[in-house]
Amino acid sequence: xxxxxxxxxxxxxxxxxxxxxxxxxxxxxxxxxxxxxxxxxxxxxxxxxxxxxxxxxxxxxxxxxxxxxxxxxxxxxxxxxxxxxxxxxxxxxxxxxxxxxxxxxxxxxxxxxxxxxxxxxxxxxxxxxxxxxxxxxxxxxxxxxxxxxxxxxxxxxxxxxxxx
Numbered sequence: 001x002x003x004x005x006x007x008x009x010x011x012x013x014x015x016x017x018x019x020x021x022x023x024x025x026x027x028x029x030x031x032x033x034x035x036x037x038x039x040x041x042x043x044x045x046x047x048x049x050x051x052x053x054x055x056x057x058x059x060x061x062x063x064x065x066x067x068x069x070x071x072x073x074x075x076x077x078x079x080x081x082x083x084x085x086x087x088x089x090x091x092x093x094x095x096x097x098x099x100x101x102x103x104x105x106x107x108x109x110x111x112x113x114x115x116x117x118x119x120x121x122x123x124x125x126x127x128x129x130x131x132x133x134x135x136x137x138x139x140x141x142x143x144x145x146x147x148x149x150x151x152x153x154x155x156x157x158x159x160x161x162x163x164x
Contacts, residue, residue: 013128015093015094015095016059016060017054017056017060017062017090017159018056018058019056019161019163020054020056020160020161021053021055021056021159021160021162021163022053022056022062022157022158022159022160023051023052023157024050024052024064024066024155024156025050025051025052025156026048026049026050026153026156027049027154027155028047028048028050028153029047029048029152030045030046030047030048030150030152031044031046031149031151032044032046032077033147033148033149034111034113034146034147035145035146036111036146042072042078042111044072044073044075044077045072045073045074045077046071046072047073048080048153049068050067050068050153052067052084053065054088054157057087060089060091061087061088061089061090062088063085063086063087064084066083066084067081067083067084068081068083078110079109079110080109081107081109082105082106082107082108083106084103084104084105084106086101086103087102088101095124096123096124097123098122098123099120099121099123099133100119101117101118101119101120101121101135102117103116103118105117105141107141111143111144111145111147112143113141113145114141114143115141116141117137117138117139118138118139119138119151120135120136120137121135121136121153122134122135123157128159129158129159130157130158130159131156131159132154132156132157133156133157134152134153134154136150137150137151137153138151
């Protein structure tokens, strides 16, 4: 009898993100190249740590805000700090989803650069309130430097359905 009650509870679980408020934590690697008008520039590898928030706008769209701290691991790559704001669009209602991000990016250290970030990835929601994801992305921006980077990130998303 307990088995029937627990299987019925799992049948009602949903894995869409409609009405959710989320927290994301991610880490990864980023290859960056930045050129400035002076002799200063950078190129090399960083290991970003990202913390973000998501707010569901519909079944498949989330508003995303995030900040990153990115220590450089090569001599020509300085410590970086950046912020992102944009949309995450997902495809799928089940536990497995694909998604893409389209965001505005603001890099504040070591050189100022504003631009765009695009990424695509896959997410597995192993609980209705938690999922893991992996993504590939790229960024292009400029201001005091012309900046191009490519990234690989993995993370976890925690959700609550406070707006349901």
